[in-house]
Amino acid sequence: MTIDFHAHVVPAPYVDVVRRGDVPGVLLESAGGTETLRIDGGGEAGPVAQRIPLTAAYLEPAARVAAMDEAGVDVQVLSAVQFMYHYWLEADLAAALARVANDGIVALARDQPARFVAMATVPLQDATLAVAELERGHAAGVRSVEIGTHVAGGPLDAPALAAFWARAEALGTVVFVHPYAPLGRDRLGSYYLRNTLGNPFETAVAASRLIFGGVLERHPRLRFVLAHGGGALPSLVGRLNAGFVVDASCRERGARRPSAYLGQLWYDTITHDVPALEYLISRVGASRVVLGSDYPFEIGDLDPVRTVEKLDVDAAAREAILHGNAAGLLGLAG
8 A cells, every 4th residue: 555645635615715715815716617726925924926726636536546546656645735824824714724624634534535644734823723723633533734844934943832842742643844935935936946946945944943943852752754855954964963063052952963863754755866765765764754746736756656666775665665654654554
């Protein structure tokens, strides 16, 4: 059973809320028979302005399953598209929208439990509300949560998030860190650099804050999965180690050398380069890598099983990446 840990969805109930005009900064446009989500952006605190055509890949489970079958994927873990974090909105509204999105994703998983697993989103701009939604999802059987790499500009090691980390660790919830509104985007507007460079460095920044801010040290049982092969983190960990040595601020919150934490994290396979993925495996071990596609985005690896089959690893490592690691993280049988 192959498990794609990184796949996105926009559930129909959320689209209905947007259609009513109830999501500030998100509109629904219709042209040529296709509806498109228009995200206007929210300055430095909000999402990147973008348009997402709501094709069958997003809205029709049958089309998604057909694509999965073609790619050799048995199960997808369904997570929201990153603008749906709603970190730029007032917290109560963001919490209400998270409930709509999560209920829609849970419904998809309940309708086809052999093919879909639900992942939650939470309003991290208010830790109390985030914990409440985390607990609500846990009660519904959701064992993972997707978060952005910052919260409307606020870092993931902010003291305000302490209660959220503690509760996620206590519940055993897997935390999937996905890039959101990348830093320096004013300089990355051309050549698709916001995605190709901005997103990987955004993930590296978030992971570095979790390390140097002591979050990983205080919560050793908290399981993090980093999108896109950990972004730039695996390649730059040596430079982070050097910074740890020369700058006392890197040590004042109890962190160890950053390289000591590489094996405490998990990573998906989306590197777009087999040698890069093999390098990642050489640093962290095959037991820390899960299959990912980024479906249905064009920049994703929409043939992820074939990517893993190209790796120079043994059969046990390949099985772990395709199935065992994700199954273990999420408590899935079979």
